[in-house]
Amino acid sequence: MPRHILTGAPGAGKSTLLRQLEIDGFAVIEEAATDIVALALARGEARPEASPGFIDAIVALQAARQRRAETWPDEVQVFDRSPVCTLALCRFLGRPPTAALLAELERVRAGRIYSRRVLFVRNIGFCAPTPVRRITFEDALRFEAVHEETYRDLGYELAMIAPGPLAERATAARAAMAG
Numbered sequence: 001m002p003r004h005i006l007t008g009a010p011g012a013g014k015s016t017l018l019r020q021l022e023i024d025g026f027a028v029i030e031e032a033a034t035d036i037v038a039l040a041l042a043r044g045e046a047r048p049e050a051s052p053g054f055i056d057a058i059v060a061l062q063a064a065r066q067r068r069a070e071t072w073p074d075e076v077q078v079f080d081r082s083p084v085c086t087l088a089l090c091r092f093l094g095r096p097p098t099a100a101l102l103a104e105l106e107r108v109r110a111g112r113i114y115s116r117r118v119l120f121v122r123n124i125g126f127c128a129p130t131p132v133r134r135i136t137f138e139d140a141l142r143f144e145a146v147h148e149e150t151y152r153d154l155g156y157e158l159a160m161i162a163p164g165p166l167a168e169r170a171t172a173a174r175a176a177m178a179g
Contacts, residue, residue: 009144011127
């Protein structure tokens, strides 16, 4: 079953594109990091990313969601981010990858879990902050570059989804998934 990764800079329009792909009939697996941050903030943690267990919590939720999705009957699945994105997050934060992250990256590589062609959503020229997305546009651009470099370092092919109307982005994503 093809499992496609959708990634890109914070605020690039990934969630909107995912909603469209879901409406178009694709199975969508939600992003783990956003949910981990939202939960930590709800628990009163001011800076969840500073927590020593932050990266491993993301990895555990990503792996659980991916394994759960293996039981789904869908022909094609679209994942909002992947463990490679978590490695990019470590690099962006200046933190070494954890043992759990390295093990998950190896499991993903050895098991050929995801398509080697990644849907990379380019930034749209701004980044609107939210309670969970607390990043400047300048940092979002830097994070985008780290993501791109990390995926390329691990041998993934990037199918760039250019800024533009949602219909055009969805068409580009479907074409990239079709191969």
